Amino acid sequence: MTSRFSYGRTTHVMLWCGLAVALLGVSIPKIYSGATENPLRPTRPLHTCDSYLKFATGASGAAKDVISIFQSMTASKRVIIFTRKDDAFSSGLGMTTAYLASPHLVRLFEINGTHPDNELLKINPDQVAAVVFCRINRPAWVPAGKVFGSGLEIVPMPKERR
Amino acid sequence: MTGLALLGAFGTVLVAGYGLLTLLVRQEARFSLTEQIAFSWLLGTGAVSLLLWIFGLFVHGVLLPALVSIVCLSLGFVGWRRMVPLPLRHNPKSFEIFLAIIVAIEIAIVFYLSFVHTLGWDGLLNWEIKARYAFANGGVLPVTYFSDSGRAFSHPEYPLAIPFTELWLYLWLDEADQFCAKTIFPIFYVVGTFLLVALGRRLSGRTWIGLLMAAFLFFVPQITVEAGSATGGYADFPLSIFFLASIGCLICAAEQGNAAFFRLYAACLTLLPWVKRDGVILWTVAAACGVFVILRTKRSPLFFLGFLPGLLIICGWHFYLSTMHALQPADFLPVNLETLGSHLYRIPPLLSAFLAEFYNLPTWSLFWFVVAVGVVYLLRRMRDPRVLVLLAALIVPIFFYLLIYVFSSWPSYLDHVGLSISRLLMHVAPVGFLITILAVSRRSEKNPARVREGGVVTCIMAGSERTPVVELA
Numbered sequence: 001m002t003s004r005f006s007y008g009r010t011t012h013v014m015l016w017c018g019l020a021v022a023l024l025g026v027s028i029p030k031i032y033s034g035a036t037e038n039p040l041r042p043t044r045p046l047h048t049c050d051s052y053l054k055f056a057t058g059a060s061g062a063a064k065d066v067i068s069i070f071q072s073m074t075a076s077k078r079v080i081i082f083t084r085k086d087d088a089f090s091s092g093l094g095m096t097t098a099y100l101a102s103p104h105l106v107r108l109f110e111i112n113g114t115h116p117d118n119e120l121l122k123i124n125p126d127q128v129a130a131v132v133f134c135r136i137n138r139p140a141w142v143p144a145g146k147v148f149g150s151g152l153e154i155v156p157m158p159k160e161r162r
Numbered sequence: 163m164t165g166l167a168l169l170g171a172f173g174t175v176l177v178a179g180y181g182l183l184t185l186l187v188r189q190e191a192r193f194s195l196t197e198q199i200a201f202s203w204l205l206g207t208g209a210v211s212l213l214l215w216i217f218g219l220f221v222h223g224v225l226l227p228a229l230v231s232i233v234c235l236s237l238g239f240v241g242w243r244r245m246v247p248l249p250l251r252h253n254p255k256s257f258e259i260f261l262a263i264i265v266a267i268e269i270a271i272v273f274y275l276s277f278v279h280t281l282g283w284d285g286l287l288n289w290e291i292k293a294r295y296a297f298a299n300g301g302v303l304p305v306t307y308f309s310d311s312g313r314a315f316s317h318p319e320y321p322l323a324i325p326f327t328e329l330w331l332y333l334w335l336d337e338a339d340q341f342c343a344k345t346i347f348p349i350f351y352v353v354g355t356f357l358l359v360a361l362g363r364r365l366s367g368r369t370w371i372g373l374l375m376a377a378f379l380f381f382v383p384q385i386t387v388e389a390g391s392a393t394g395g396y397a398d399f400p401l402s403i404f405f406l407a408s409i410g411c412l413i414c415a416a417e418q419g420n421a422a423f424f425r426l427y428a429a430c431l432t433l434l435p436w437v438k439r440d441g442v443i444l445w446t447v448a449a450a451c452g453v454f455v456i457l458r459t460k461r462s463p464l465f466f467l468g469f470l471p472g473l474l475i476i477c478g479w480h481f482y483l484s485t486m487h488a489l490q491p492a493d494f495l496p497v498n499l500e501t502l503g504s505h506l507y508r509i510p511p512l513l514s515a516f517l518a519e520f521y522n523l524p525t526w527s528l529f530w531f532v533v534a535v536g537v538v539y540l541l542r543r544m545r546d547p548r549v550l551v552l553l554a555a556l557i558v559p560i561f562f563y564l565l566i567y568v569f570s571s572w573p574s575y576l577d578h579v580g581l582s583i584s585r586l587l588m589h590v591a592p593v594g595f596l597i598t599i600l601a602v603s604r605r606s607e608k609n610p611a612r613v614r615e616g617g618v619v620t621c622i623m624a625g626s627e628r629t630p631v632v633e634l635a
Binding site for chain 1: 306310
């Protein structure tokens with residue numbers, strides 16, 4: 001009996017009980033706030049992309065429309081996406097658009113500022129299916145495209161240039 | 163309809179995994195039902211994703227899932243013929259039932275969390291993207307994806323265990339569904355809890371210690387609610403569970419020369435580099451631990467063959483990437499002595515960053531402090547090969563992870579550390595739980611009889627279970 005309730009054993013039990021209680025005390029508030037910060041989302045097949053696009057542009061349920069725009073274009077042509085350097089929203093929006101632009105090959109241009117005129121002039125429009133502006137101003141000489149919320153604009157290139 | 167399709171996808175994964183489990187165990191050891199489910203899931207996801215990749219080299223379209231399904235069902239048939247024996251039943255104590263209820267509630271919360279959160283950034287753009295593109299291309303990743311510079315951000319060079327498990331769901335659903343893809347991640351959490359219960363019982367001889375550790379898994383914020391957690395669709399948590407399974411089986415194999423556990427260890431080890439690129443580091447560490455156990459327990463040199471499948475996967479994947487002209491990852495500089503020499507100045511700041519992460523309470527709570535106490539407990543038992551294996555499996559990967567940031571090519575390597583360190587440490591966190599189990603149980607050499615308490619299956623019993631009646635008598 002003495003060995004069963006020895007000091008060593010008591011210290012051992014108290015140490016681990018103390019650690020367990022302390023860990024719970026630190027963890028529970030964090031886990032509670034993490035578990036309650038978001039409501040249950042709609043179970044759409046593109047629910048993550050929709051959430052990202054809504055976060056970056058404010059547009060709801062936009063992923064399906066973005067996909068259908070890209071699918072209406074010639075698959076063999078590339079999609080050009082402009083994003084802003086040092087703008088995490090723009091960069092994230094560009095990558096999400098690149099994700100949705102499949103099966104097109106994509107090219108991401110990260111530019112300083114908000115005017116991509118110089119880069120656009122270097123592009124051969126015959127090889128491009130669309131140009132996408134992510135939180136970047138479309139130059140006035142480029143025709144207007146489909147706008148999603150604030151910050152995403154997709155400009156399809158004409159299928160056959162005359 | 164969606165529910166039935168998911169049931170079919172998960173069913174085939176489990177059936178294939180169970181078949182492999184029976185082939186590996188060969189009725190030499192008893193496994194509880196939860197252990198069988200856990201190993202069936204791990205082996206099943208590995209097998210299905212590998213089969214999709216390998217068969218995808220030759221066929222695509224409807225034929226691909228049909229072929230994989232046939233192999234899964236064949237493996238299931240093998241499993242049905244050679245059932246893994248269950249341990250003898252023991253009546254659970256009321257405290258164990260209470261803990262089991264807590265664990266069940268936690269699992270339900272993890273499923274809920276998985277559904278309220280979207281896929282994380284990497285979960286979508288590094289992992290799910292591969293599943294979606296492969297699904298849209300008849301089950302095979304398009305060749306152009308590997309060399310598309312515009313999609314280099316999605317790391318085409320990353321291995322396919324997780325994306326192709328998602329792909330398997332998509333093939334059954336006949337739709338790429340990001341919401342359904344998330345269901346596989348809480349299942350890895352369930353597997354993690356099952357393994358902790360089982361390994362806790364095998365290491366300590368007491369079921370309640372395993373249940374207690376499984377209950378505490380939930381209270382590590384990095385695992386439940388932080389970015390890159392078990393619910394975010396990242397490969398890090400699944401990788402940590404594969405690593406837990408490898409190391410857990412190895413320490414069971416270290417006792418009494420149990421060959422069934424060694425084969426299971428080799429199987430889980432094989433899948434480490436298939437889950438994530440960082441898995442190569444974990445594979446190296448776990449393989450080194452395996453070599454130590456083989457030499458220490460004076461096993462036949464044939465056991466070294468267990469490392470061959472993992473090497474095949476590492477080399478096979480690299481060969482495949484070079485054949486596809488995959489873009490080289492740009493996150494790291496060339497690993498050589500010259501780069502190391504010129505970047506040694508980074509080590510002190512990296513050490514500081516790592517140390518700061520250990521006491522980052524919002525992310526880890528007191529987890530690493532608890533593990534540190536456990537390590538101190540085990541220092542007295544360094545002669546035990548299992549303790550050495552556990553300590554090496556915990557500490558050496560952290561050292562390697564620190565070292566790889568020396569080669570970071572990011573303009574600010576400390577930003578690189580800040581973005582990924584918590585996820586890297588998560589790889590070894592479940593091993594920290596094993597250390598805590600050993601420390602809490604204090605099952606010392608003085609009282610080996612303890613392991614037979616209550617008819618519970620332990621590694622020692624499992625090692626000699628060919629004659630269970632005699633053993634228990």
